[in-house]
Amino acid sequence: MKALLIAEYRQGKLLETTYELQAFAGLLGAESAMVLVGSPADLPKFAGKLYLADVAKYGEYNPDLHKKLVLEAVAKENPDYIVFVHSSYGWDLAPRVAAALRIGQVSEVVGLPDGKFEVTCCNAKLRRTVAPKSARTVVTIQAGAFSPQGEPQGAPQVEGIDVADPAGKTEFVGYEAAEQKDVDLTRAEVIVSAGRGVGKKENVQVIAQLAKALGGELGASRPVVDAGWAPHSHQVGTTGQTVSPKLYVACGISGAIQHLAGMKMADFIVAINKDKDAPIGEIADVLIVADVLQFVPAMTARCAR
Amino acid sequence: MKILVCIKQVPDMESRFKLNSEGTWYDEADLAFRMNEYDEYAVEQAVQLKEQLGGEPEITVLSMGPDRVVEALKKALAMGADRAVHVKDDKYYQKDPWQVASVIAGHAAGQGYDVVFTGMQSQDRGSAQVGVTVAELLGFGCATTLVGFAFDAGVITAKRELEGGSKGVVKLKLPAVVTCQLGLNTPRYPTLPNIMKAKKKEILVQAVSELLKEAEVTGTGGMYPPAKRGGGIVIEGEVNDQLDKLMGILKEKTTVLRAA
Numbered sequence: 001m002k003a004l005l006i007a008e009y010r011q012g013k014l015l016e017t018t019y020e021l022q023a024f025a026g027l028l029g030a031e032s033a034m035v036l037v038g039s040p041a042d043l044p045k046f047a048g049k050l051y052l053a054d055v056a057k058y059g060e061y062n063p064d065l066h067k068k069l070v071l072e073a074v075a076k077e078n079p080d081y082i083v084f085v086h087s088s089y090g091w092d093l094a095p096r097v098a099a100a101l102r103i104g105q106v107s108e109v110v111g112l113p114d115g116k117f118e119v120t121c122c123n124a125k126l127r128r129t130v131a132p133k134s135a136r137t138v139v140t141i142q143a144g145a146f147s148p149q150g151e152p153q154g155a156p157q158v159e160g161i162d163v164a165d166p167a168g169k170t171e172f173v174g175y176e177a178a179e180q181k182d183v184d185l186t187r188a189e190v191i192v193s194a195g196r197g198v199g200k201k202e203n204v205q206v207i208a209q210l211a212k213a214l215g216g217e218l219g220a221s222r223p224v225v226d227a228g229w230a231p232h233s234h235q236v237g238t239t240g241q242t243v244s245p246k247l248y249v250a251c252g253i254s255g256a257i258q259h260l261a262g263m264k265m266a267d268f269i270v271a272i273n274k275d276k277d278a279p280i281g282e283i284a285d286v287l288i289v290a291d292v293l294q295f296v297p298a299m300t301a302r303c304a305r
Numbered sequence: 306m307k308i309l310v311c312i313k314q315v316p317d318m319e320s321r322f323k324l325n326s327e328g329t330w331y332d333e334a335d336l337a338f339r340m341n342e343y344d345e346y347a348v349e350q351a352v353q354l355k356e357q358l359g360g361e362p363e364i365t366v367l368s369m370g371p372d373r374v375v376e377a378l379k380k381a382l383a384m385g386a387d388r389a390v391h392v393k394d395d396k397y398y399q400k401d402p403w404q405v406a407s408v409i410a411g412h413a414a415g416q417g418y419d420v421v422f423t424g425m426q427s428q429d430r431g432s433a434q435v436g437v438t439v440a441e442l443l444g445f446g447c448a449t450t451l452v453g454f455a456f457d458a459g460v461i462t463a464k465r466e467l468e469g470g471s472k473g474v475v476k477l478k479l480p481a482v483v484t485c486q487l488g489l490n491t492p493r494y495p496t497l498p499n500i501m502k503a504k505k506k507e508i509l510v511q512a513v514s515e516l517l518k519e520a521e522v523t524g525t526g527g528m529y530p531p532a533k534r535g536g537g538i539v540i541e542g543e544v545n546d547q548l549d550k551l552m553g554i555l556k557e558k559t560t561v562l563r564a565a
């Protein structure tokens with residue numbers, strides 16, 4: 001079995017998630033080769049063949065062009081699986097490669113129970129196994145689901161890839177940096193986070209008061225930030241911050257995979273949710289089944305005593 | 306200009322899910338359905354583009370599924386779409402993303418759409434494949450995960466959300482497909498007069514069999530609830546009792562509570 005791993009390079013740097021692809025290929029028991037549109041000066045540690053297109057020539061992300069480069073490597077390598085990280089790069093590029101080859105794709109794989117591709121659905125309330133039906137399959141893996149074991153090692157055998165026509169339908173203009181941070185959640189020992197379940201902007205204060213009583217910081221899930229109830233610097237998750245406090249209290253947060261990605265490393269997790277089946281219960285050390293607006297003020301009063 | 310918006314109707318994610326008898330999908334009985342959250346941003350962005358262009362573009366909204374999806378279509382019409390296409394398919398959940406995309410592309414081919422808006426993924430299946438695949442099948446340019454959209458002189462400037470809060474800015478010529486992410490805009494609530502007006506708008510029904518030309522390339526093995534992580538404690542009951550228990554646990558297991 002052969003896997004072609006699509007490594008990722010952004011803003012002048014090879015991304016660490018590349019090593020998760022290797023970990024996944026290891027679990028699959030696949031022999032692997034890699035593709036990178038990146039720099040010869042920053043290659044992954046990898047004992048295998050690496051198809052390299054120089055970022056200096058091809059630029060960082062042009063989907064049509066990167067698709068052609070990946071297809072070049074597919075033609076040379078003839079893999080059974082073409083594997084991406086389910087990232088802003090992977091979810092954008094993977095379906096283009098699958099469509100060009102008219103093959104199936106399994107998105108955001110979180111596990112391989114009995115060798116089956118396991119994915120989540122319904123906001124992580126259910127899991128599903130997906131069975132490829134094409135001879136070759138594109139797979140994207142959930143970032144963080146397959147951790148590398150040990151230090152990656154080896155130097156790749158590099159082979160260049162080129163495409164004749166570098167034009168694409170999308171023109172990359174540039175990056176916009178994340179907003180300035182007014183709080184550093186990565187250093188907080190206690191984080192109390194507000195989710196959509198708090199109901200309205202004024203109620204975020206109730207959560208902030210508990211954070212204060214516990215000597216911690218206010219965190220938030222994405223809908224709270226999107227609605228303008230809290231600044232983006234407080235967002236925890238894939239597109240927010242990754243935190244590892246001693247205590248994380250999730251208030252009215254369902255436990256979607258993109259939120260968990262940012263906080264599951266916390267030492268101790270308490271979730272307050274009126275829904276006993278909320279998927280946050282899967283990773284919480286304690287799930288309090290309650291209305292946040294009744295429970296949180298009572299807890300603040302106890303902690304302030 | 307002709308605009309297509311693809312929407313899906315999904316269950317309220319706060320529902321209790323049970324499995325169907327084959328164990329391959331959720332049982333729809335007792336579930337409340339609504340428009341996929343990501344698609345609400347797609348509808349809103351299409352309507353905003355129409356408004357920007359002085360009401361000239363015609364917006365078609367398409368949904369594939371059983372009869373209930375007409376409710377989602379009506380909501381999109383009340384938000385400002387002009388006409389709707391219901392691709393009727395009671396077994397929609399057995400189609401894989403490749404088939405769904407080819408059905409949509411089958412409808413779109415030859416219709417002369419300039420812009421196609423979709424959500425970046427559905428809340429139930431979450432494959433994030435359909436929009437991009439539609440673009441590939443139609444030969445359109447495509448940008449995913451939009452948190453910013455601007456249109457000027459035939460060119461879309463899209464802000465794509467990347468990890469960690471940074472963004473990638475791309476430009477796309479028409480025809481194009483864009484997939485919409487949370488936070489792109491604030492979807493409007495349909496007003497009563499618009500709900501009344503929407504009742505007169507056309508909903509064309511097409512059988513999925515007329516549009517489906519592709520076999521599936523992935524299938525569902527099984528579906529099941531996640532295994533609970535061992536050791537997690539669930540505390541129900543009255544708030545003060547819950548608090549007594551929680552404070553005891555926090556004192557025992559963590560160092561964050563000041564010794565009281």
Ligand SMILES: Cc1cc2nc3c(=O)[nH]c(=O)nc-3n(C[C@H](O)[C@H](O)[C@H](O)COP(=O)(O)OP(=O)(O)OC[C@H]3O[C@@H](n4cnc5c(N)ncnc54)[C@H](O)[C@@H]3O)c2cc1C
Nearest residue numbers: 195196197221222237238239240252253254258274291292
């Ligand atoms: C590419 C991508 C990136 C993303 N990045 C992030 C990210 O960085 N961070 C992030 O958080 N999300 C992110 N998301 C969004 C994520 O998928 C979820 O939509 C989001 O995390 C849900 O937030 P929530 O749990 O607050 O809201 P919901 O999922 O709506 O959950 C609300 C919860 O509150 C409970 N509740 C309601 N009322 C009460 C009450 N009165 N008392 C107690 N409980 C109550 C409900 O039972 C429910 O469980 C991303 C999504 C995508 C596609």
